[in-house]
Every structure is written in structure tokens, then in C-alpha cells.
Amino acid sequence: xxxxxxxxxxxxxxxxxxxxxxxxxxxxxxxxxxxxxxxxxxxxxxxxxxxxxxxxxxxxxxxxxxxxxxxxxxxxxxxxxxxxxxxxxxxxxxxxxxxxxxxxxxxxxxxxxxxxxxxxxxxxxxx
Numbered sequence: 001x002x003x004x005x006x007x008x009x010x011x012x013x014x015x016x017x018x019x020x021x022x023x024x025x026x027x028x029x030x031x032x033x034x035x036x037x038x039x040x041x042x043x044x045x046x047x048x049x050x051x052x053x054x055x056x057x058x059x060x061x062x063x064x065x066x067x068x069x070x071x072x073x074x075x076x077x078x079x080x081x082x083x084x085x086x087x088x089x090x091x092x093x094x095x096x097x098x099x100x101x102x103x104x105x106x107x108x109x110x111x112x113x114x115x116x117x118x119x120x121x122x123x124x125x126x127x
């Protein structure tokens with residue numbers, strides 16, 4: 001959507017303004033990966049250049065707003081036994097080994113290597 005803002009005295013040059021939104025990819029920032037502002041600025045400039053090269057002919061003159069969002073990153077990690085939903089359990093397509101410690105991944109690997117004939121959800125088959 002174009003809004004005509006200014007017309008020169010001779011009526012030949014029109015200046016228009018459009019609202020365009022650019023966003024960057026999500027990045028992880030921690031002690032081993034500090035925030036790299038230079039790479040974000042480079043990424044933003046590439047997006048603006050790509051927009052101009054697609055035939056818009058617009059030139060970035062100013063930015064009205066810049067929003068930065070920070071979210072605490074909590075990656076998923078293994079935990080103890082969690083019952084699977086009934087709709088998945090009735091399909092008999094998933095083996096959920098019942099255990100009381102935080103080694104679910106170990107039990108899943110052992111099941112894949114040494115599948116039990118009966119009661120595959122019991123840890124006693126994989127010791």
C-alpha cells in the first residue's frame with residue numbers, strides 16, 4: 001500500500017512511503033555463543049537489498065521501530081517414565097519402557113537393539 005507524502009513544486013517527483021516488515025531468524029545466545037550484532041546487521045541489510053532488487057525501487061531512509069525479543073531457551077532433556085496417550089498406546093506402534101530413573105534414551109536404544117518378545121515395556125528384559 002502506497003501513501004503519497006510529498007510532491008515537488010514542479011509536480012515531477014513523487015515521494016511515497018510504504019510499511020515493510022523484516023524479521024531475522026531465531027538465534028541462540030549463551031556463554032559459548034555470544035550475541036553477534038554485526039551478523040544481524042549484515043543479515044538485515046541483505047534482506048533490505050533483496051527487497052529493493054525485486055523491482056520495488058524503494059530506498060530505506062529511516063526505521064520507525066526495531067523490536068528485539070528475548071526468550072529463555074530451555075532445551076528438552078530426558079526425564080523419567082511418562083505414560084503415552086491412550087490413542088497412541090492402542091496402536092501398538094510405540095514401546096514405552098517403564099522406569100524410575102532418567103535413562104529413557106538408554107532403554108529406547110536397548111529395545112531397538114534387543115527387542116523383547118513379550119512385555120517389552122519392562123526394564124528386566126534389557127538388563
